[in-house]
Amino acid sequence: MLRVITKELTPMSDEKTEYTISDLAKEFEITSRSIRHYEDEKLITPTRRGVHRIYSARDRVRLQLILRGKRLGFSLAEIKEIIDLYGVEGEQRQTERLLELINVRRESLKQQLKDIKYLLNEFDVLEEKLTSEHQAK
């Protein structure tokens, strides 16, 4: 069932700590379906023991980064880009790229905010029109 091959004798770090897909799903409150999906998208690459997936502490960290990126509104492709930059030519490029994506995200949110404000105003105008029309009758 829910057994971790090696566990919490050392709160963290042990690269020998392994998790099953259900361990991680439960810990992060997501479904195993999502975790498998992230693997399909190449964001995580768990090892296999036969046909079963085995996740390392490192995989767990990557999963955390994926979930954090999602909360910030980034796509899996963008998250993958950032994660894959870790360890490459230092973290210089990773930081630069992250900053770039943050700006892209910021602009997107600004546009959405404009659209929402416009829509709210449209509703106000329409509502008033309908209201006065109703009273006229």
Place this chain on the structure above:
DNA sequence: CTTCTTACA
């Protein structure tokens, strides 16, 4: 009973 793959919604 849990995990896996595949495929459709």
Place this chain on the structure above:
DNA sequence: TGTAAGTA
């Protein structure tokens, strides 16, 4: 993402 189906 969820879920159904058929396995291992």
